[in-house]
Amino acid sequence: MERAVEWFVAITSLAIGASHSLRPRDWAVAFRQLHACGRPGAFANGGLSLFTGAAIVAGHSSWAWPGAVITGFGWLLVLKGTGALLAPDKALQSMARGNRAPQGFVVAGVMALVIGAWACYCLWVNAPSTS
Template identity: 55%
Template sequence: MEQAVEWFVFVTSMVVGLSHAVRADDWVEVYARLHRAGRPGAFANGALSLIIGAGVVSGHGGWSWPGAVLTAFGWLMILKGATCFLAPDRALRSMERAPSRARFVAGGIALLAMAAWAGYCLWRGAA
């Protein structure tokens, strides 16, 4: 099961990371629209994070190196999702800070690093 989660993180982080890096202006618009939607926008944002985080943690709960990084990533996504659902006004304040193109590019680079880490975990498991 851990290998399936590593593939999931690899593929999704690669695609979303590349998208953040090369389509940053579109992500700025999406985030602005989610913010303008108010609490429903916070819920939608939270749902994406919660689903990904729960999927990662449910199949990759180990804390041994190097997979612990993926487990921590999953828990951080759950925390983000829970914040959006349980404290949507707080999530909206966070979303209110004008997301910039540079922030989305940086986020994309971070996701590409996560994809690389998942790839490393896959390679290490196959070795």
């Protein structure tokens, strides 16, 4: 199951990271529209983070190196999503900053690319032996 989660994190993080890095203005518009929805927009954004984080944590509970980074990333997403659901006004403040500063999406994109690359590294390190 952990390999499946590592594949999931690799694929989604690399795709989202590339999109954030190459299309930051489009992401700013998306966050502006979510922000305009008010608390329902914060709930939608938080729900996406919570769902993704919970899927990672459910399938990747290892705290052994190097996979611990993936597990930790999952827990951070769970915390982010839970925070948005329990304190939507705080989440809206964060979303407002994002739509005012598209360059922040580039930074987030680079971080996502790093997580995706780390997941690829985990897949490589834990690859089944063919000998």
